[in-house]
Amino acid sequence: MTHTAVFRGSAVCPSPVVDPSLRLFLFHHAGGSHLLYRDWAPEFPPDWELCLLNAPGRAHRRDQPAVDRVEDLVDHFHQELLPQLDRPFAFFGHSMGGLTAYELTLRLAAQGGPMPVWLGLSAFGPPRGAEYRRRPGRHESSDAELRDWLRSIGGTPAELLDNDDVWQLFEPVFRSDFKLVDTWARDPATGSPPLPFAVFGGEQDLVVEPRRLKAWADHSPHVQGVHLYPGGHFYLHDHRADLIRTVTASVRAARAAAERIITAPGAS
16 A cells, blocks of 8 residues: 655654554654655554654755754744644654754653653664763864765765865855754753663664763663664664564553553552
8 A cells, every 4th residue: 555645844754553552653763854764664553643743944844944952943843743642652763863862852751741662773873961961062174074974974975075066055054053963962960761672783883872862861761772783883773673673562552551550550
């Protein structure tokens, strides 16, 4: 059966589902777009609806100015997604997407919900406070330095980095996104998501090293596990099927645990 993608604000839903049992919102990396997840939908349960998100400044939201503050990006997604949080939902984000999903979860918790049933954080480590801000930031790099760094970590098409005309179109979005990530800070004492979450990453990732990902276990009692795969920062391209199976199982485990709590004797 062929599906026609549906656009809901910043979300692209490649395979819309009538009355889905769960919505899974996927947040992309810095400089990226919903295309990071373009082939994922067929590998999830058919009664789940995947919503691939675009930050302002790219894809069908390219007419909007990119934002360079976490607070502004969370404001944007909070407003746009609230109408779609009318059923069980979960968040998964890679790199900057992990940061966005994490901060949006904390925003929802602070305002009394609705809350995701599960959170997936890929290539994103726990908060360390303002004193650990990256200096200088990647957004402050020279043109050549930034392009070389992007080549070194993979994930960005060579035709974008090697063609000056194409690069000029995308450079402002990269710099805006990296400013958002590089200047983000949160007091670690305030940053434990109050729900089950799992952590994912690459064993050879030099951007967010495995030791940083494993630090989540010391930061929160709600970590389901830290799942590492061979590869670098964009390990998920080579391990999509395994990653999706783990995400699916983790979401189902979180939902089952929540159901047990709700149905336990004496639960209110």
